[in-house]
Amino acid sequence: MYHTEQPRRSTRIELPKSPTGIQGLDEVTLGGLPRGRPTLVVGRAGSGKTLLGMEFLVHGALEFGEPGVFVSFEETPGDLVQNVASLGYDLNDLRERNLLSIDHVEVSRSDVIETGEFDLEALFIRLGYAIDSIGAKRIVLDTIESLFSGLMNTGILRAELRRLFFWLKDKGVTAVVTGESGEVTMTRHGLEEYISDCVILLDHRVDDQISTRRLRVVKYRGSVHGTNEYPFLIDETGISVLPVTSTGLTHTVTSERVSSGVERLDAMLEGGGFYRGSTIMIAGTPGTGKSSFSASFVDAACLRGEKCLYFSFEESPDQIVRNMQSIGIDLTPHIESGLLEINSSRPTMFGLEMHLVMLLKEVRKTQPRVVVIDPLSDLIAIGTTRDVKVMLTRLIDYLKMNGITTLFTHLIHTREAVAPADLAVSSLIDTLIQLLDIESAGERNRGLYVLKSRGMGHSNQIREYLITGDGIELADVYVGPAGMFMGTARLVQEARERAGAEARREEIAFRQRELERERIAVEARIAALQAEFASQEEDVRRMISAESRQQDIIDADTRAIGKLRRADASDDDKKVQATRGETGEEQ
Amino acid sequence: MTDGKNENAEDQRSATDEFEMALERTDARYVLRLYVTGMTPRSQKAIENIKEISEEHLAGRYDLEVIDIYQQPERAQEAQVVATPTLIKQLPLPLQKLIGDMSDKERVLIGLGIQEKE
Numbered sequence: 001m002y003h004t005e006q007p008r009r010s011t012r013i014e015l016p017k018s019p020t021g022i023q024g025l026d027e028v029t030l031g032g033l034p035r036g037r038p039t040l041v042v043g044r045a046g047s048g049k050t051l052l053g054m055e056f057l058v059h060g061a062l063e064f065g066e067p068g069v070f071v072s073f074e075e076t077p078g079d080l081v082q083n084v085a086s087l088g089y090d091l092n093d094l095r096e097r098n099l100l101s102i103d104h105v106e107v108s109r110s111d112v113i114e115t116g117e118f119d120l121e122a123l124f125i126r127l128g129y130a131i132d133s134i135g136a137k138r139i140v141l142d143t144i145e146s147l148f149s150g151l152m153n154t155g156i157l158r159a160e161l162r163r164l165f166f167w168l169k170d171k172g173v174t175a176v177v178t179g180e181s182g183e184v185t186m187t188r189h190g191l192e193e194y195i196s197d198c199v200i201l202l203d204h205r206v207d208d209q210i211s212t213r214r215l216r217v218v219k220y221r222g223s224v225h226g227t228n229e230y231p232f233l234i235d236e237t238g239i240s241v242l243p244v245t246s247t248g249l250t251h252t253v254t255s256e257r258v259s260s261g262v263e264r265l266d267a268m269l270e271g272g273g274f275y276r277g278s279t280i281m282i283a284g285t286p287g288t289g290k291s292s293f294s295a296s297f298v299d300a301a302c303l304r305g306e307k308c309l310y311f312s313f314e315e316s317p318d319q320i321v322r323n324m325q326s327i328g329i330d331l332t333p334h335i336e337s338g339l340l341e342i343n344s345s346r347p348t349m350f351g352l353e354m355h356l357v358m359l360l361k362e363v364r365k366t367q368p369r370v371v372v373i374d375p376l377s378d379l380i381a382i383g384t385t386r387d388v389k390v391m392l393t394r395l396i397d398y399l400k401m402n403g404i405t406t407l408f409t410h411l412i413h414t415r416e417a418v419a420p421a422d423l424a425v426s427s428l429i430d431t432l433i434q435l436l437d438i439e440s441a442g443e444r445n446r447g448l449y450v451l452k453s454r455g456m457g458h459s460n461q462i463r464e465y466l467i468t469g470d471g472i473e474l475a476d477v478y479v480g481p482a483g484m485f486m487g488t489a490r491l492v493q494e495a496r497e498r499a500g501a502e503a504r505r506e507e508i509a510f511r512q513r514e515l516e517r518e519r520i521a522v523e524a525r526i527a528a529l530q531a532e533f534a535s536q537e538e539d540v541r542r543m544i545s546a547e548s549r550q551q552d553i554i555d556a557d558t559r560a561i562g563k564l565r566r567a568d569a570s571d572d573d574k575k576v577q578a579t580r581g582e583t584g585e586e587q
Numbered sequence: 588m589t590d591g592k593n594e595n596a597e598d599q600r601s602a603t604d605e606f607e608m609a610l611e612r613t614d615a616r617y618v619l620r621l622y623v624t625g626m627t628p629r630s631q632k633a634i635e636n637i638k639e640i641s642e643e644h645l646a647g648r649y650d651l652e653v654i655d656i657y658q659q660p661e662r663a664q665e666a667q668v669v670a671t672p673t674l675i676k677q678l679p680l681p682l683q684k685l686i687g688d689m690s691d692k693e694r695v696l697i698g699l700g701i702q703e704k705e
Contacts, residue, residue, distance in 0.1 A: 103664060105667070105669055106667045107669055111681075111682065111683060111684050112684045112685075112686055113683070113684070113685045113686070113694055113695075113697065113698040114685075114686055114687050114691075114694070115674075115685050115686065115687035115688070115689045115690065115691045115694045115695050115698065116633075116636075116687030116688035116689060116690035116691050117629060117687055117688050117690070118629075118670040118671060118672065118673075118686045118687045118688065119624075119629070119670065119671055120669060120670055120671075121624040121656075121670075121671045122622060122624065122656055122663045122668040122669050122670055122671040122673065123669045123670070125624065125656050125657065125660045125663055126660060126663050126664050126668075126669075128660070129660035129661065129663075129664070130664075147669070150669070151670065151686075
């Protein structure tokens with residue numbers, strides 16, 4: 001179920017409440033109006049008081065099994081029936097089924113003469129009669145202040161009204177009492193003095209020719225309630241209140257990834273794409289293909305079988321479908337299968353808040369997994385920066401809370417390759433992809449980079465992308481000492497590099513062959529030298545052995561002579577012995 | 588001089604006569620409905636007051652119906668009665684509503700069209 005505001009503790013014993021069945025109002029009041037007590041609804045003419053009352057009764061009768069009485073002091077039953085018929089409610093049918101009773105109480109001063117003391121017992125009896133006849137649990141008094149214009153004696157009137165509200169409480173019916181806003185007091189005749197259990201203020205403001213309706217629960221005795229001003233909408237389905245606050249940073253996150261629909265862009269985001277439930281912004285100058293990225297993303301989501309809601313503030317659904325066909329993305333089958341819903345409206349049609357109310361209403365109805373807002377800047381243009389930030393925070397929180405992956409496009413007007421610094425909302429964005437428009441060498445090319453992507457390592461490269469007949473394709477961007485090359489310049493540069501590489505490859509092969517030849521020559525020289533050395537070695541060895549043999553002979557001769565002479569060993573002998581070393585043991 | 592006085596007296600008489608005659612001419616039969624809430628002191632006071640005024644000014648040519656809306660709540664709705672007691676002069680036309688206990692006799696007479704507004 002889609003949730004918005006929840007009580008912090010559910011263990012608290014809450015006042016019994018009557019659900020209104022009005023979208024959002026039950027969430028703001030955490031369950032509805034105080035059961036068995038009167039609630040004051042205050043607003044100027046045309047602020048939706050009567051409708052709120054009527055919806056309270058109709059929903060009560062149809063959804064909660066509580067019949068109701070509508071006491072109109074202004075409109076005739078015929079008018080009432082007609083007015084709400086446009087919202088699809090058949091009041092006559094409800095009356096026939098005893099689920100609704102309408103009593104028109106006509107009060108006009110012109111035909112009344114006061115002749116002394118009186119009371120409003122007749123009104124009590126009429127209300128009591130109407131309540132009892134259908135067993136009503138709910139009652140609406142619209143607008144009881146009309147009595148002040150019909151009766152002169154306000155002293156009696158005030159006392160009787162006080163009694164009336166006590167009486168209603170006594171009856172145990174849940175009452176909605178409407179009142180006109182006053183200049184000094186909250187209501188023109190100070191009804192808030194009598195009804196203090198629950199007071200709801202409806203406001204209808206027009207700023208810059210754009211109207212916004214707002215609702216605020218001023219007080220709610222004995223119950224917690226949302227205290228903000230909530231924008232609300234009156235359309236063909238009645239009132240819807242937007243109980244969206246920016247208090248919730250409690251959404252659970254997932255590490256599941258969803259594809260961006262552009263393969264190489266996914267690769268730049270750790271290979272997986274965006275996180276599910278994250279908020280993505282694609283920012284770029286005009287003509288950089290923001291909508292094409294959106295369409296790729298939506299196409300991929302639909303192919304995964306996920307429901308998508310596409311809000312366009314610039315193009316009609318047909319126009320989007322046609323334009324995307326030209327880049328090979330066919331959205332028609334997705335629309336036909338009901339997976340994709342394109343919602344186009346002009347940003348100037350409503351105020352910012354009304355847009356967001358509409359947006360969220362659609363989101364609630366469709367319950368998509370993916371939402372695209374194209375472009376966000378159009379919404380920003382109709383509000384002040386502060387308003388935009390507040391409202392977008394609400395919107396984003398709501399979408400995140402429900403795990404919806406949201407893609408915004410944002411039009412920036414500067415040609416600077418920097419983040420949209422003017423953008424107050426950039427801090428709310430998880431993944432920001434910047435599209436660049438790069439002019440060089442007489443042509444305009446497109447580049448993109450991931451400015452930030454929370455919670456993932458992402459590529460820091462600037463990539464060139466091409467919008468082709470088969471969708472978006474990413475190319476490498478040549479970045480070198482000569483600067484960045486894109487488009488034709490990139491192709492030229494690439495060709496130049498290819499040629500250079502070829503030349504280098506040939507050069508290397510040539511050098512390798514050269515080296516081989518050199519090696520062979522050197523090896524041959526080494527072999528020759530080794531052969532020469534070997535023969536020289538042989539000669540020397542031969543000479544050494546010849547010499548040593550000759551010496552042996554001389555030594556032997558010397559020793560023989562010495563023996564013959566019986567001489568001491570002469571110096572010469574010692575010399576010989578030393579030369580012969582250990583071999584002298586034969587002595 | 589005396590003639591003049593007489594003439595004046597004649598005029599006054601004839602004016603009253605004319606008014607009386609006018610009333611008879613229209614055959615002004617009064618149909619009055621008094622809506623009360625049971626026999627509360629205020630209800631009783633209203634009934635007494637209206638009876639007294641009617642007997643005094645409309646003797647013989649009025650119908651007074653006293654309706655207890657405790658008994659017949661739907662009639663309060665039909666007649667658009669909000670306050671009690673309420674007296675509705677159904678006839679002669681125009682329809683006129685008087686609320687209160689009928690103690691302000693002058694306003695009752697004005698409301699019933701018996702006495703002109705000053």
